[in-house]
Amino acid sequence: MGNGPVENAGTGNDAVQTYRERELKAEQEYVSTLYDRLDTLRGQADEQLREVHRRGGDGGTYQSRVERESLEEHYTGRLSQLSAAEQGLCFGRLDMKDGESLHVGRISMADEDYEPLLVDWRAPAAEGFYRATPATPRGVRRRRQIRTKDRTVIGVDDDVFELDELSDAERSALNGESALFAALTASRTGRMHDIVSTIQGEQDRIIRSELSGILVVQGGPGTGKTVVALHRAAYLLYTHRDRLAKRGVLVIGPNPTFMRYIDQVLPSLGENDVLLSSVGQLFPGIEAAGQETPEAVAVKGDPRMAGVLAHAVRNLQRLPDEPITLTVNRNTVHQQEIRLTRALCSRARDAARETRQPHNHARRIFIKEIIDGLTKRLASKLGQTFRPEDTEDLSAELLADADVQAAVKRLWPEVSPQRLLTALYADPKLLADASPELTEAERAALLRPQPEKDTPENLRWTPADVPLLDEAAEQLGHVKSAEERRADQVAAHERQEAVAYAKEALGEMGIKMVSSEQLVAQYEGGTRFTSTADRARADRTWAFGHVIIDEAQELSPMAWRVLMRCCPSRSMTVVGDIAQTGSMSGARSWSQVLDPYARDRWRQEHLSMNYRTPSEIMEVASDVLREIDENLVAPTAVRSSGVPPWSLPVESAALTDVVARTVREELAGLGDGRLAVITPPSCLDELSAPLRALGSVTFADDPEALDTPAVVLTVEQAKGLEFDSVLVVEPQEILSVSPNGAKDLYVALTRATKRLGIVHTGQLPDALARAKPLSR
């Protein structure tokens, strides 16, 4: 497979040129063969899909429909995988010391005789491509990066691990790092791209780390944590497809903008069935978009809230102070009065609690105990007129009685998580009764008026509410909404029809071994209806095969509880940087977060090179890092840009004008690159009008925010993102607005891939003194 070892080729510039041309030509020939094969495979999959459709139509037996739909899914998936491989199909080649040679690319391909043509980057054979170093060459003689544009080879860059054996021409042609540098210095597009052709050794070790247990990846800004985590998802799905395809992989990021920023990476690697979500999107049916004070966020994230909710749920299970007089069969000749005593309610409550089922599920037991007790009481009241064989009827009448129902509703109401939280936030007494462990100030932070009826569901809830909704749902159990009940009815009706249809079909075929019910169940259990990710999205209690958490340092203890519930197997990848924690309820150390769930069962890896931010900017950022903790060390920048960061003092009255003018000037020099203005929340309003007036600027909550040349964000919104040029506004305000202000400033400075400017009124913070002062 591939080309053999390169012949010696003389010396001098001409020889180098000839050598390069010959290598390019040879690689082009090989790459063209690969694209021919890709076209053939695509054609075949396309034809197979058409054939499935031709056989199709809506008719046929259930068995044939099951078969057809699974084939359809298979060929559609195959086609999208082959299409995703089009750009950069082959990006590398390994020449081994033993004379073997192989090409590495996005997918595996073989020729018609099953001879391998291309090795998938995730296959064990490709490991040397990422891990070979001069010190540990792993049997690799030469590693070649093959750069392509569409289907044309535009360059080859070699790393040779046996320099002694090289000809002078080969030696002069060595430039193995240029693919990486080309990737790092390219203009940003507003979307993250895969790095499959330039994964570095320390990153590859993390990507291929074993599936089980919790792997923590700690690394400074720009070290590739996010991109590595996404490649790990693709690697795990490739290597453990059987185990993961069914349970699925969940990737958690900090907010919906960030999810949009990364959402192309896995599809570009041919993996479409992964659920990407922020914590605020994890509760089915709710996309929490409301905003609230940092104090409220901090209390909601506090682990004591689990106790508050447990308390609130128990408080729903009430006992009457006085016996309740029930008038059953009201206004009929059978009207009777019976007493529902505190003792009976207490017995029923104990019986229901003993089941340890969630509140709404245990309600059935409570009701049964109450009805049994009332039936006995009513039977004895009726005396001889009551016949024991009528007990069941009497119970049924009591169950349907309006007075009984009203009493049960008061004593053990069916409650949804949404209703419980809304009531807690709106009613100071209810909240106080449920939260003896909170201070008065903490309760005050939680209280808010009952939302108006017409408030959209999304705005009623904030991201910090979602872990509480989930916690409440755990304690309460599911309550079906009116919509779900209607959907159940429709599904039951459809199922009846399906069974009838299957019966008929089986009858026609004379098949007796399979029942129509079995056939329908098989049909419904198949993957036909939705992908794993879609099914997981709709099911709050879904247990994922693997969970990847990005910007994990920001998560509150309450959010960790949700994520641990999502992953009972504790097969997780947790990536983050403790030095960037902005949230007051975020992590202070990984052991503080993980020990309670997996003491001694989590392992940690470090990433140390910064691929994003040039050294000139990192020098300034390092000074800020030292303000956070003088022992912290910033990651080493892999490149310099030659452009020093600058600072510009302005009068308060001129701030917005200067920012607007600077944005215009920066954009003029950026070409198709991207610019971010990172500002404290307090400046957003005053910047809004002048910056929007420029036309090419959006604000972070705009759905197009990532697609415009410039965007204005707070530090929180900028987390995880990157831009060619960054303008930090009012750094002193960023520092002083939160106890984690220095960490926030560190995050803001490290978003830049090329240029950094700082505009400030008042004194420039000491830590930024190394930025070059400008004057206007």
Ligand SMILES: Nc1ncnc2c1ncn2[C@@H]1O[C@H](COP(=O)(O)OP(=O)(O)OP(=O)(O)O)[C@@H](O)[C@H]1O
């Ligand atoms: N091996 C690589 N080849 C090419 N680009 C890389 C490589 N590693 C990282 N990068 C690029 O470096 C940039 C930073 O990566 P990423 O966003 O994953 O870093 P991070 O550690 O998550 O940063 P932060 O903590 O600031 O969010 C991205 O543009 C990414 O594509």
